[in-house]
Amino acid sequence: MVFDKVDLIDTEAVIERLKVKLNIHSNRQLSSELGMSINAIAQSKAKNTLPYGPIVEYCVDKGYDLNEVFTGIGTGSIVQKAAAPTSDDALRALDMVEKILERELYSRNLPADRLLTVANKLRPVLIKACFENDFCEPLVETMAKGALTLA
Template sequence: MNKVIKIEFEVVIQRLKEKLSEKSDRALARALGMSDSGIAVARTTKSLPIIPIVNACVAQGISLDEIFLGQTTNPDSAQTFHTLTQTDLIQASEMVDRVLDRVLTNNSLPTLQQFDAYKRLRPVLIKAVFDNDFDESIVTAIAEATLALV
């Protein structure tokens, strides 16, 4: 069973600053390929810039689990982890966009609630894509079930 994990905005930003050796929001925004005010805007909207974060982490070889969940992996561990490629991440993002467009379009929520649901569901569904080996029907079911709780 999947569990929803609340990701703390400020904690993620601090981990990124540490891993990318950046001291200010402006420097972090630049390191993520965003405008100088990118982190300030993200902080105001309380919406993590997922794609720039993922792209920077992949490019720098930084674990997404470490950034988002604070979990480190032991390099001496016997476990083998699948290395995500940029193509995997793009495909996951595109699948989540398709699922959210379909699920939210079929729902009668007002526009602002749809936007809020989109922001809240997107990170959960990105994780669900990888947890369920890109099975779109499972990701759709998770989106529908989660939306029913909103």
């Protein structure tokens, strides 16, 4: 039977790799960058422990290779985070939602005031669904149908 083994991590080496990666020279700067108290890194070094939560959260947020930070072995590259939505993406989502509303909502025999109320409340939900589901029109349309069934 083979067991996975976790070797002891050299806390000093991890802290130094982080400083190099972030171009930081002091424990105070590193603590600040990780959103920790001023002396947190110094205390971690004294106790021979690491503040794993803040380090992992920071590295994931910045797209840094955790293997490289903790072990010194990694690809050395930064994984790019998904790009922020552009105005073209917003227009594409709005266009898709308007087509879906036209097919699903405006074809129903509802009074005009009710039609506008439902459309105004449903539009932002469907636009958000476009982004969350990578502009998958059938999925967004299904969500619209479900919401209209409840309305």
